[in-house]
Amino acid sequence: MSSTASEASTYDLAVIGGGPGGLAAAATAAELGARVVLVDESPALGGQIWRQNRSRVVPAAQPWLARLEAAGVELRLGTTVWQATPPGNLHTSQGPIRARQTVLACGARELLLPFPGWTLPGVHGVGGLQALVHSGLEVRGRRVVLAGSGPLLLQVAASLTSHGAQVLRVAEQAPLSRLARFSLGLGPGKTWQAVTLANPRFRASSWPLEALGTERLEAVRLQRVGGSEILPCDLLAVGFGLTPNLELPRALGCRIEEGAVAVDEHQRSSVRGVFAVGEVCGIKGAPGALVDGLCAGASAGGTTIARPLLRKRDRQRRFGRLLTRTFSLREEIRQLARSETTLCRCEQVDYASVAAHPDWTSAKLASRCGMGLCQGRICGAATQALFGWGPHGVRPPLTPVPVGALFSHDIPPPPPASRESRS
């Protein structure tokens, strides 16, 4: 690579992820004068909550998109970051990107745990079904059951209903007592309470036992207080909460604490020049991600974070901890799979073949569990939740890329200028 080319592509800040956290960080830093590039593997901005499709972004996202544009943030959409070294050497599906600092805003994914029948067509993640509907899946008139844990169940149920689906049941594994405390903790007038009480299909202490069907999903059997119920349905959406996407933070060497990137009051990770915002540093919801992003944008842009914003951020962090306590998984959820239930979907490895091993590494070597295309993103998180295994190190590429891409560009050296010596 010629030196002019590499200079031209050196940014002050690279933001990975275009959800609320990444948008706020990118806009704030750019407004402070930083040259910012925002990378997202999806073709549209907005992240998990605001993305609908290429032409439609929910109204809440509009002001952020306008600010990005006004501040001259460069966008690289449809671009997957598959490896990174500190502080901002990104290797992407569209070539290298170099920056002096990085904001990790790569969000979370759903925790998906094995249970009998979860591989049948018609069974999706809760957020997965919502994403599919946002990208055009038709659900009008279809009978849907949602089961698992977390606020997402009710949010997605409402969204599916608005798209014409017939929601038969929303089954939440957490007991009512904890949900009631959660509602109280939110204060009066919060939507959770209204939504829970108003939804006659909602059941606490209820969870999926088995998806039934031969060629595709025909019904689901749910645990409920005092027994079980079988509900015939067309679609089953299952999810057991969110789990941060830690592949890139781990590749960069960021310290992980309690399953999330550890950050200080400036949203700085343990690695110099690398910040983290949003769900990747702890599940807390979109408002919390936005506040994180504002803080990181200010820090990366070289100013101090305003006190009221810091207080807001602390409130959001407390809310995150409340979420975690409320929706922690009961032991029964870890016992749903049978010996023959598929655990690793990519490589078709059953539960017994994995459970026989003492740890992730030996299970992987002996059974090929986690060695398929998803690189253990689903089953790795599952074994962590089921057996307490992990964390497992990442080796590039983080996401399978065509072999050609590995050789199409050199790995750029770390940039000479540090943040402090800039300006």
Place this chain on the structure above:
Amino acid sequence: MTTDSERVEVLIDGTVLHVAANTSVAAAVLNHGGSASLPSRRSGWTPLCGMGVCWGCRLTIDGQANRRSCLIPVAAGMRIDTQPNGSEPEAP
């Protein structure tokens, strides 16, 4: 930018279909009645996450195998194959 009412012509397993622009390939295939996975003897290749994580939606798009169809919008003239060409997909 396209609007919701616009439709594009795609070929799903050789059948010509007119699907709304802005639909992901995964959604288009599911709407068409497929399972947006390779219906091979392997089970569990169904679109689980809808967001590029699980690879359960892998399809052959315009001759390229193993594309995550949930991340890719339909495009005019796109060829989508849900059947494996008699072989297992390429390993990464």
